[in-house]
Amino acid sequence: MIIYHKQDLDHALLQEEVRTAFKKECITKEEYQHMMQQYPSRLYTPNPFIRIGLFLLTVLVVLFSFGLFALLFAAGLKSEEALGGYCIFFCLVTYAALEIFIREKQHYRSGVDDGLAWSAAGLALAGCMLTSGLAVGAAPFYGLVFLLGTFFALRFLNMLMGLAAFAGLTGVVYYTLVYAAPDVLPFAVMLLSLGVYLGARRYTASRYYAPTLQLLQVAALAMLYAAGNYYVVRETRGALFGEAAGQMPAGWLFWALTILIPLAYLYAGIRKKDKILLRTGLVLVAAVVFTVRYYHTVLPLETAMVLGGVVMMLLAYGLLRYLAVPKHGFSSEATDEAETLKGLQIAESLVIAQTFKEAPRPDNRFEFGGGTSSGGGAGSEY
Amino acid sequence: MNEQLFEELAAKGQLSPASLRKVKAIAGNRLFSVHWELKTILYLGVLLLSGGLGILIYENIDTIGHQAVLALIAALCAGCFYYSLRHKPPFSRLQATPNNAFADYSVLLGCLLFLTFITYLQAQYNVFGTCYGSATFIPMLVLFFCAYYFDHLGVLSLAITNFAAWAGIAITPFDVLTGNDFSSHTLIYTGMLAGVALMVAGVLSTARNFKKHFTFTYHNFGAHILFIACLAALFVLEPYWPWLLLLAACCAGMYYLAMQARSFYFLLITVLYAYIGACYVVVRWLDVMRGGEGVLYLTLIYFIASGIAVARLLVNLNKKLKQHDHLS
Numbered sequence: 001m002i003i004y005h006k007q008d009l010d011h012a013l014l015q016e017e018v019r020t021a022f023k024k025e026c027i028t029k030e031e032y033q034h035m036m037q038q039y040p041s042r043l044y045t046p047n048p049f050i051r052i053g054l055f056l057l058t059v060l061v062v063l064f065s066f067g068l069f070a071l072l073f074a075a076g077l078k079s080e081e082a083l084g085g086y087c088i089f090f091c092l093v094t095y096a097a098l099e100i101f102i103r104e105k106q107h108y109r110s111g112v113d114d115g116l117a118w119s120a121a122g123l124a125l126a127g128c129m130l131t132s133g134l135a136v137g138a139a140p141f142y143g144l145v146f147l148l149g150t151f152f153a154l155r156f157l158n159m160l161m162g163l164a165a166f167a168g169l170t171g172v173v174y175y176t177l178v179y180a181a182p183d184v185l186p187f188a189v190m191l192l193s194l195g196v197y198l199g200a201r202r203y204t205a206s207r208y209y210a211p212t213l214q215l216l217q218v219a220a221l222a223m224l225y226a227a228g229n230y231y232v233v234r235e236t237r238g239a240l241f242g243e244a245a246g247q248m249p250a251g252w253l254f255w256a257l258t259i260l261i262p263l264a265y266l267y268a269g270i271r272k273k274d275k276i277l278l279r280t281g282l283v284l285v286a287a288v289v290f291t292v293r294y295y296h297t298v299l300p301l302e303t304a305m306v307l308g309g310v311v312m313m314l315l316a317y318g319l320l321r322y323l324a325v326p327k328h329g330f331s332s333e334a335t336d337e338a339e340t341l342k343g344l345q346i347a348e349s350l351v352i353a354q355t356f357k358e359a360p361r362p363d364n365r366f367e368f369g370g371g372t373s374s375g376g377g378a379g380s381e382y
Numbered sequence: 383m384n385e386q387l388f389e390e391l392a393a394k395g396q397l398s399p400a401s402l403r404k405v406k407a408i409a410g411n412r413l414f415s416v417h418w419e420l421k422t423i424l425y426l427g428v429l430l431l432s433g434g435l436g437i438l439i440y441e442n443i444d445t446i447g448h449q450a451v452l453a454l455i456a457a458l459c460a461g462c463f464y465y466s467l468r469h470k471p472p473f474s475r476l477q478a479t480p481n482n483a484f485a486d487y488s489v490l491l492g493c494l495l496f497l498t499f500i501t502y503l504q505a506q507y508n509v510f511g512t513c514y515g516s517a518t519f520i521p522m523l524v525l526f527f528c529a530y531y532f533d534h535l536g537v538l539s540l541a542i543t544n545f546a547a548w549a550g551i552a553i554t555p556f557d558v559l560t561g562n563d564f565s566s567h568t569l570i571y572t573g574m575l576a577g578v579a580l581m582v583a584g585v586l587s588t589a590r591n592f593k594k595h596f597t598f599t600y601h602n603f604g605a606h607i608l609f610i611a612c613l614a615a616l617f618v619l620e621p622y623w624p625w626l627l628l629l630a631a632c633c634a635g636m637y638y639l640a641m642q643a644r645s646f647y648f649l650l651i652t653v654l655y656a657y658i659g660a661c662y663v664v665v666r667w668l669d670v671m672r673g674g675e676g677v678l679y680l681t682l683i684y685f686i687a688s689g690i691a692v693a694r695l696l697v698n699l700n701k702k703l704k705q706h707d708h709l710s
Contacts, residue, residue, distance in 0.1 A: 050696050056654075057693040068679070068683065229385070302438045303434070305437070314422040316421075330414050332416060340596075344418070349538065349539040352425075352540065353540055
């Protein structure tokens with residue numbers, strides 16, 4: 001099923017482990033170089049930034065080739081069916097290019113394979129929609145998304161395609177049940193997500209699919225929460241049936257789910273020392289706050305912000321003090337390698353610059369002359 | 383690291399027993415680090431607290447509570463700086479050894495509250511007068527000082543953002559394209575000057591070995607604003623060819639710096655900005671709108687061929703940089 005040679009993949013994984021060990025100064029340079037020679041991998045995997053560039057350029061080339069040939073065949077592409085047929089034809093061309101690139105040059109997470117895979121999947125989808133009148137808002141469309149995503153995820157080890165497959169599956173369940181059995185829908189999606197999560201967790205040690213399955217775990221946990229979230233359920237029902245607030249059956253149940261699921265994630269994450277559960281739980285606590293505040297104004301916004309900020313800082317301070325010496329197997333020290341740490345620190349500084357750029361904008365009294373005239377939104381009120 | 387894998391390697395004689403012991407010592411460390419989780423909570427706390435206090439002060443303007451809020455901000459600000467000073471490692475030209483995470487965010491909160499305070503003083507009492515830009519200039523100086531004194535990348539980013547705001551441009555990642563009106567000539571020139579200033583600051587940081595780890599941040603903001611200003615000049619100003627030369631010069635300079643720093647990131651953005659400039663000039667020269675179908679074909683073929691060529695260039699540059707990389 002997998003297009004790559006198992007040996008190449010195994011060696012690539014081994015090389016990565018050995019490189020980590022070398023960077024952590026566990027093994028000597030001689031050992032490192034020796035093992036790199038002993039276990040060669042033919043896979044071509046450039047630096048992640050180069051991968052982004054190659055991805056963009058590949059998509060660009062595919063798009064313009066698509067346009068060029070469409071122009072050549074312009075006379076024959078008058079009907080929707082013909083255009084759809086052309087999409088499918090071009091999808092096959094792109095797919096062939098993908099297979100050839102990998103077989104001949106062993107591109108693996110190089111950007112070229114990602115670009116070609118996404119183009120081929122997109123063209124297949126567009127082609128099927130044009131030729132068979134497949135509509136976006138219906139189960140068959142999502143069935144196709146699921147099939148395409150699964151295929152590309154399995155054959156090309158594409159992480160994001162795995163996510164697309166999960167989205168497709170959720171879409172199928174949603175559109176099958178949304179009118180037929182709207183009361184069952186949230187529970188059906190929750191059950192599906194739980195199943196996907198448990199399945200992904202069960203096989204997460206699998207050699208080649210580990211990254212895909214980890215990503216799926218996060219997505220499944222988030223979907224499990226979203227399906228039971230009061231806001232999501234109520235707004236969906238409101239949009240579909242024009243239901244008013246009081247009419248939602250079992251509203252209390254969804255409130256309970258909204259608040260309890262993230263707490264359950266956090267608890268399980270701490271108990272099992274599972275990063276995925278812990279981090280998803282933390283993010284979802286924010287979702288709880290937003291959901292509650294959307295329906296109930298507990299405090300004025302600024303007071304809530306100040307109090308929330310103080311509570312969070314005190315909590316973090318307390319935990320940092322508590323974990324100053326590692327306890328119960330938890331520590332507050334960063335364990336990343338120096339390079340990763342540097343990258344994370346830079347990312348952190350960019351987030352800070354982006355989010356703190358604007359002080360609260362008061363009325364006109366705060367407009368200053370000079371230097372601010374052309375800087376719209378440039379934090380010019382200082 | 384996968385302990386089992388290394389045991390197999392050692393069994394095959396690829397790994398000395400001493401190395402295996404070192405691997406096991408690190409891999410066997412089963413401590414679960416919550417470092418980034420705690421930092422994220424701290425960050426959100428600072429975000430909420432500084433934002434909330436900022437709103438609170440304007441909501442309560444001209445009331446009695448106002449003075450109280452102001453005093454609270456001043457006290458908190460002083461408290462933050464006091465805490466940071468007490469937990470600060472001695473000043474060094476190099477990257478300071480990471481002190482405790484709370485002190486880091488305490489510096490950040492202190493700086494943000496200080497900005498709120500200054501903004502208020504200026505608005506209410508016009509403390510710094512109205513002469514050109516002093517209201518943004520003074521906070522900028524304070525931020526730069528704090529960034530160097532406390533060795534804080536986040537505050538440095540804020541200082542650079544403030545520097546750009548003082549010059550009159552938006553420089554934060556999501557606003558650099560939307561927040562600026564690049565049809566204004568002054569803005570284009572300002573952007574170029576600010577970009578060059580930041581690039582020089584970065585180069586000096588490395589050359590003088592003074593807070594070398596700030597170089598990336600200077601270059602990141604500087605390169606983007608410089609390239610975007612060059613492209614804007616190319617698109618807007620007439621004649622365009624001097625700006626094409628300037629863009630080429632900037633790309634050459636950036637390429638040199640990227641190779642020196644062995645940075646794939648700067649290499650990528652240099653290639654992409656250069657490609658955008660080249661495409662603009664070619665499309666303009668081909669003049670698709672008036673050229674008819676033949677020119678349209680030519681344009682499409684140009685994009686396909688140039689796309690492939692640039693992709694090959696990236697592949698080659700990747701190889702070249704990797705060879706420089708002494709790890710492999």
